[in-house]
Amino acid sequence: MAGRTVAVVGGGASGVLATKELLRGGDQVVLIEPDEPGGGLAYGTARPWHLLNSRAGAMSADPEDPGHFVRWANCSPEEFRPRAEFGRYLRDVFSGLKGVDLVQARATGLSERGVVLEGGREVRADEIVVATGNPAAAQPAARPDHPDYIPDPWRAGVLDAIPSDVPVLLVGAGLTAIDVVLTLTADGRRDAPITAVSRRGQLPLSHTAVPSPPAALPIDESLTLRDIVRFIRAEAEKAGDWRAVVDGLRPHLDRIWGSLSCDEQEQFLRHLARPWECHRHRMAPAVGTLIDALREEGRFEVRAGGIRSMTAPPAGGLLVELEAGVQWFGAVVNCAGPGRLPAAAGGFAGALLDAGHARVGPHGLGLDIDAKGRVIGADGRVRDNLWLIGPLRRGAQWETTAVPEIRSQAHALIDRRK
Template sequence: MATLTRTDIAVIGGGLSASAVIAELVDRLPPSTTIGVVAPKGRRGRGVAYGTTDDRHLLNVPAGRMSLFSTDPDHFVRWLRQKAAGYGPHDFVPRRIYGDYVRDSLASAIRRTGNRSAVSFFDAEATGFAATDEGGYPFRLSNGDVVAGQSAVLCVGGAPAGLPLPAGAVDPAVADRLVADPWKADWIGAIEPDATVLFVGTGLTMIDQLVSLVGRGHRGPIHAMSRRGLLPHPHREPRPPAVALDLDPARDGLAAALSELRRAAGRIDDWRALMDGLRPSTQRLWDGLAPAQRRQFMRHLLPYWNAHRHRVAPAVNAEVEALRRTGRVHIRAGWLESITDAGGRARVSFRPRGTHGLETLTADVVVNCCGPDRCPSLQSSPLLVDLAARGVVTPDPTGLGIAVDRDSAVIAADGRRLRGLYAVGPLTAGTFWEITAVPEIRAQAAGVADNLARRYAN
């Protein structure tokens, strides 16, 4: 028989965004309130990004900028001194360790609540709204139970982006040669060490999979392909001082803003200073763009933004560049056309960038490294599909996640701001854009916690 549990605030999800929200809530809510957290036990505090067990997978930001709390910027560094000696504020720490830190911080926040709000965990996934007479937000769980929150916070992550191919372009006969989600299977352990590997995508996910593959002794040819063949740039340490630049793409247009950015980069020693100087004003710039300009940015400039903005640790970059110099790894720019069977292998047809003809590459395994959706679409989980069908959520006008206001409150299909329903993290990228990094997520989580605390203070 299904169990119904009532709670004041239901937090849906268990990764970084959810952990940040819970850690902020328990320090603000009165003792009479309850928090119910719906997330499979293994994902709590980790999600995909910090669920890796491979210590070759490093943070892409130095430890000194990765505190879970805006009001305590040295929190992670102090934790490292106690739990992972040998790392300092300028180190690029293994993501596994950061996952330990998030889980530890969440557990500590719950333990220190004393006589404040009680936190309960539900080892399941939310799959949709339940058909009950409960008010608020009753969520149906994958185990058949129901958690009904008077308020709720959606911290739903995105599914992996699919291969950039039209329907029917992949021969079903090569299904066992394709790795749709490299984080869900030990595909490396299942292939021969001399196998030919093709990574589709050349961003951060590919970098992670590449260093794991080579680190486990792979000897065969490795190819990586994306439409532009762009790799993430490395950080440079010591970090150059940020240089502010007065840009107004909403007024001058994206092309003019890009030209000015390029001219400014030519006047300084390191373009990274400009990218870091843009960070405080990124949200203002995004807010100023009309929907058509945002779509133009996504269509033409996003790959370049990602390569320059989301950089990799210097040590990881050095390893990748060494593999390229020795011919172990080949980076290609082109458009996939089809994947067909070639006697038990995968024949990949593609059009090299700048040409009109087709070429083929035969691989033993094709690995989808397109990464997660830039933000979750409404089709990325059964929960979002159900909420959209009920009109509870609606797509952001740019197609980036769901519509929310500046307080992160969910906007329903009829345009209403839903009382007590919030979203945090990548699901809100249409409004907040740079909402995949820790500094932005922790600030958003604190804001949502403030709003909920005011509601329950009365």
């Protein structure tokens, strides 16, 4: 059904890609975003040393033109380009769209006629697409209310304010922690060490400089979780490069996830999710080389375990009780991944939950949706005019945070009414 007015809430990568595809399908689109479209958390706050974690050849905004970003950036498909550059690309894509109405305001909820904005104004729409990105970051149980604890490393200026001569603790050892390490060491003047602590003490692994083609995997998606793990290990041993197997699994992941029982999904989340993330979401080769050098020099270390307590001594900083004992840090930076809903829902998604327009999805990883991507309300009914794309599909789906999958979700909006 073309020609309907669709409000897209969120102007990061998900929102820009959704807007582009809806316009292609003949809809009238209102994009609601308080900031400049195309930035978002991933690309709007990136510094020059933050690189994409995928090769340029995978990052086109156009599902019908895989080389679009490569030509725009005038680069090789195998390169890992700066994230800030990709943000400029998304802004350029958005600026070239014809007929979109940009409303630079914050969406606070839904009304019978559309979307409610901060201050009470309404945007009328026949349908709404929720494209608000990741949930808020998880916070450690021992989180203190103290200026030397930084709950959000992406807030402007907070990392620059950390003195270079105090030791820093990072809570989490994923890609956010890597970004923070790059920022804290970018000027070469940091004298004190950086420590990252996480339950397993595992960092993301690295891409190879030259990519291997994804393996063609004859996988039976009806297997149990235990059998799937055995199959993957056997295929990785045969292939000689586990990266080819991990990348070859990508088209199957949502079907595999959906075939697992709820108990198997919980087992995966408890025992296998972190090792999988380390293999699946990898560092650019240049970043991996730099991180290795920092570790060899003793400027960056990674520890396994948790944080038992954090207390504030009168002289400043924080005393942190780790499994190895109590240590003083001049700053503690939260680098944990997305938190669980409803607590981490935040802003617009939280408003949907509070009003019953949505319900928490499987395992608290996102919002609940049907097979088409329509939001399911607290009453268990599908909201026929409320769609969801991007990271908040996690739980109902598994592979839903990277540009290729979000691009496919956005493209599917063209045929959403069929």
